[in-house]
Amino acid sequence: MKKKMTKGLVLALVGVLAVACLGLAACGGSGSNSSNSSSQKALELVQDGTLKVATSPDYKPMEYQEGSDITGFDVALIGEIANRMGLKADVQSQAFDTLVTQVAGGSDFDCAISSITINDERSQTVTFTDPYYDSNLAIVVLKDSGITSRDQLADAEVAAQSGSSGEEWAKENLPNAKYTPFQETPDALAALRTGKVKAVIYDEPAAENHVANEYKDCSILEVIPTGEQYGIIVNKDNGALAEAMNEQIKAIVDDGTMDKLKKQYIG
Numbered sequence: 001m002k003k004k005m006t007k008g009l010v011l012a013l014v015g016v017l018a019v020a021c022l023g024l025a026a027c028g029g030s031g032s033n034s035s036n037s038s039s040q041k042a043l044e045l046v047q048d049g050t051l052k053v054a055t056s057p058d059y060k061p062m063e064y065q066e067g068s069d070i071t072g073f074d075v076a077l078i079g080e081i082a083n084r085m086g087l088k089a090d091v092q093s094q095a096f097d098t099l100v101t102q103v104a105g106g107s108d109f110d111c112a113i114s115s116i117t118i119n120d121e122r123s124q125t126v127t128f129t130d131p132y133y134d135s136n137l138a139i140v141v142l143k144d145s146g147i148t149s150r151d152q153l154a155d156a157e158v159a160a161q162s163g164s165s166g167e168e169w170a171k172e173n174l175p176n177a178k179y180t181p182f183q184e185t186p187d188a189l190a191a192l193r194t195g196k197v198k199a200v201i202y203d204e205p206a207a208e209n210h211v212a213n214e215y216k217d218c219s220i221l222e223v224i225p226t227g228e229q230y231g232i233i234v235n236k237d238n239g240a241l242a243e244a245m246n247e248q249i250k251a252i253v254d255d256g257t258m259d260k261l262k263k264q265y266i267g
Contacts, residue, residue, distance in 0.1 A: 043241045046110050051082040051089045054103065054112040056096035058161075058184040059206045060213075061265045062115045065093070073265035074113045077132065078232070080257060081248045095183055097163030099233065100125050106235040111245070115203055117165040118231040127236050129245045131229035132258070137169055138207035139221040140200045142192060147199065150222055153177055156198040159188040165228060166201035189215055203228070205266060 046052045057065045063072040082089035099112040141147045160166035162181035182188040188200045234241045
């Protein structure tokens with residue numbers, strides 16, 4: 001009788017343990033799914049499943065319009081980041097000097113990528129990801145302008161894109177020059193060609209691409225070693241998105257994808 005009871009108790013205990021294990025497994029699975037779900041929810045995307053991206057596509061090879069499409073290194077990079085996060089990148093054209101305010105608003109765009117230099121002023125309004133590209137500024141002039149030194153621009157007509165680091169540099173370093181801001185860099189280059197300005201100051205990667213291709217009548221007077229770094233901007237209330245992007249930027253660098261993109265778009 002005792003043996004039978006012992007066997008029964010053992011079977012009962014086994015059954016209880018089995019049920020308990022199933023319950024723990026179920027709880028563990030639920031917790032894991034909940035964690036993933038809350039992680040996605042913490043991103044607070046404007047549109048579920050989509051990364052709404054603003055850019056100013058006038059900076060070939062970084063971001064530019066090709067027919068009806070927006071392409072370039074930055075666009076390919078943000079597409080890769082979004083894909084690795086399980087999202088679709090929806091990239092839309094916007095004026096450069098509105099990017100910070102639009103992302104800070106948080107209603108239309110989750111982020112912006114557009115050769116945006118990381119600086120303290122912008123960081124007061126938006127959050128930057130880790131830097132993904134190192135750059136400098138360049139001074140572009142017409143080849144036959146006779147300008148051979150920055151000193152000749154001290155009181156001349158110079159231009160840059162409104163809201164850009166080129167504009168900031170021009171105001172700080174050429175205080176007596178006649179400065180004109182332009183909404184887009186190609187407009188500033190058009191003014192250079194017609195003689196309305198004597199120089200355009202903007203980022204070296206775009207300047208090198210321009211003078212080597214569609215602006216062969218122009219040349220780089222000087223590369224200014226500013227040590228700039230580009231970052232992606234996100235809303236300050238969405239730190240989880242910046243963290244998620246930082247993880248992907250690191251992975252893209254580590255696995256060699258970043259170098260492949262640079263070679264493909266920048267050379």
